[in-house]
Amino acid sequence: MTSTTDGDLAWDVEVDVVVLGMGAAGSAAAIEAHEAGCSVIVLEKMPPGREGGNTRVSGGAWWHNVDPERAAVYLRSLCGDYPVSEPVVKAWAEETSHNTEWVEKKLGVTTDQVRGAFEDGAGMPVEFPELEGSDVYGGQIAVDGKLGNSRLFKALARGLEERGIDVRMATPAKTLVQDPHTSEVIGVEATAKDGSPLRIAARRGVVLATGGFEANPHMVRDFLRLPHSVQWGSPGNTGDGHKMAMKAGADLWHMDNMMAIEGLRVPGHESGMYARFSFRQGFIHVDTDGKRCVDELPRTGHGTAWVNGQYEHVPQRRVHVVFDEATRLSGPISPNPDMLPVGWSLLVDGYAWSADNSVEIDNGWIHRGETLEELAEKIEVNPDVLVRTVARWNAACANGEDEQFGRRADTLEALGEGPYYAFTSGPMLGWTNGGPRRDENCRVLDPFGEPIPGLFAAGSVSSTYSWGKDGGFHIGDALAFGRIAGRNASTRTAMTGQAGQPTHAGGSR
Template identity: 70%
Template sequence: MSERTRDQGSGSWDLEVDVVVLGMGAAGCAAAIEAHESGASVVLLEKLSGGLEGGNTRVSGGAWFRTHDVEGAEAYLNSLSGGYPLPPAVVSTWARETAQLTEWVESALGATTALVGEAVNGKGRGIPSEFPGLEGSDSYGGMVAVDGQLGRARLLNALFAGLETRAIDVRLATPARRLVQDPESRAVTGVLAETPDGGTLRVRARGGVVLATGGFEGNVEMVRDYLRLPQNLPWGSPYNTGDGHKMAQKVGADLWHMDNMMSIEGFAVPGYQSGFYGRFFFSNGFIFVDSLGKRCDDELPSIGHGHALRHGAYEHSPVRRVHAIFDEATRLAGPVSPNGDVLAVGWNVLVEGYEWSADNSVEVDKGWLHKGETLDELAASLEVDPEALHRTVARWNASCEAGEDEQFGRDPDTLVALGDGPYYAFTSAPMLAWTNGGPRRDEHCRVLDPFGDVIDGLYAAGSVSSTYSWARDSGMHIADALAFGRVAGRTASASTQGASS
């Protein structure tokens, strides 16, 4: 058996601890802190260097949802799961653990928290549910965040402070490459990682290894195979490349809901690995057309974090490549890709620090946005049928004049006609906010093989193995990562008891 997979044996390890955590986002930090609080010795390995570490948590809103009704939350998650039911024990654990998060962030991290957007509906509930028609949605009590503010890595910084306060051993620029298994029991006993200087670090995990390595948005092959999208365009970290998925599969893990995701409108530009969010916050004067130049959808459906109400059910949205067409008035109304003052989320906004121009003129000059003085010129730039585009715009403008979108039923209050040229466009990929599927796990975060048996010593939490089999509401992604990160840390720590030294 090769060194990559065999148990290293006593005396051949470079480091021995109770729990090894892979990944430094919300799930990994929570797992490391919880394992430490449970009395375990911990090392956290992160593949990226300082300033890039933290996965999507670094560039997310960093908020978790609030509920004071655990039974209602269970009903809501079951409703959100649609035709893809989750194990009841996972649902119960999720509801119980997520209800404790605000108290944990305040007590364990010493952070100040508050409800986001408390004045939105004047009832102290903050941001309302995105799926109000589903059973259990009345248990949703809005989102809570550090200082009550979204974005700018507030949660991640609080988690990092929690690691530092506890003097938890953190190794940056130390990517895990392989899991080590015992040759007889097949239990995971450690990790082979690469050191910053290119050497090998052999770490024994007496209690187990926690995978918290994020999703696979940055892996073009996995995105094509599992999500059926032709382009891997992440909104968050471009370094989420499915590393944990591959390591788990190598040791026999089963997978669950690998086809689930959150996508948004976004587009690629030269020189940037992640995409720019394409959303018109300042004007409704735009339409989506397909590769034939025909309008193809309601551009503003009832939508909640990647799922839109279409044909009587919640479906993934967006899932197709479209051209977003707009006119001069919309160009001048404000940036088509929001800056941090509007939405402090996304890799290009927070890590790359790009400031989109107020009138989009800089990006037009760079060629990031298509421009045509006439519809014919724009059609040529987009390589669509000019006659079809003319007909599409004429039909749209007639609908706006009539106050009714007879094609797709777009809200009459959002119907804004396109004026005379020049005209502009960007092409949405679409863009991936995150993926949800990964190693199948139970309510204790123990990774399972295809026969439902536990792979001893291996745990998973966060986007590498998200709970959500279908839809999820605002703040549920971070809540899942924190909640099951804590569960994984506790379970792995408990497994240390009785382990040989």
């Protein structure tokens, strides 16, 4: 850690609260600290046009919490065998119920229920209706009632600008500065946009809101055991806040938790592209041996499904996705912006997938073979095995039952005439969930459960979720605990003194 005393380090800037990251959590923290009368600086790693973390490219919706008491029950159910401390559960359950009020009041926007992106006018359904407490789920709320197109991010960015909060883009934080005697976090060392060192004193606290580590292949391999993944969101989510927190003495929690989706890595794009067969389901997943290996369409929530008698992460392995000509012609396998305007490649890179997948085939992103044997050679699997695999699948479709993996009968689409196609699915990481352990007041804890003075965390750098999560939970958690972090950082006094009274309830205060 960088150790210093106030007398032997020249600060370039001194403020009350330093916030690292400009996503939902960081923006909410900065706005709350500013509203409390604090001077605030937000340091954003990415340059203009690429700022905002996954919030920028997410659906931007938060779940509608209709009853905090039942919300606590639902969260406990979703945690399953990986419980979160009760004070954190209760703070989450209470604070997420204030998200809509806070967004409308503080950001001055209109919100409404989201209607299903792929459903005709239906509200977004609960993903785990079988779990106790799921009755609390009241759908999802978003700016203007619409998913994507960076609506929430833009509203948050306006909120920062209208308040005159100092936001410095292309300014990554490098390390936390701690007092050598007390370990109190008293500032941040960063690199300014021009490449020069920047030292900022934080008189009251530093809020880590730096996002996950899904774009850091080493951390993904070490903590998630995924050697071939690709990130869906910001390529800036490389675990910077995790590293700074660990160097400062932080404990970690649920580092093995994540949300993955089907997606493929493509040349020329930093982040992957979502692969979702929305129009026809004539496809199967095969392993490197050419054999079908999973139920391709389990009833899943955001990253977990009931598989093999328990809730498991899905998807959690790299597979070859094989499909036929009829499926290829039925519509884009990756949603276009007019279907689902989310994802880094769509919203930042501006890529729109072709309607019949032909451009991507011509680009070589999708392999093509006139026969299954030819396709097998291209994806390097045994041709005879792949032919037998497809024949077995087609027989299951004809019988109306998948005896291998129990795929739902209404999704059994046989693979018809060639040509045939395949691509390799990562899996693709939407979010990682683990990070520095924090308490209900967003104070980062050391391995002995003691707060590291002056250090707070919120958002995907340290999300609440230890296992299961429902739709709108990531944004909901970031907004809620971002506010808590901002409020508690603003009330804290520097050591030699004592922290202000922590507070975590009441989203519009």
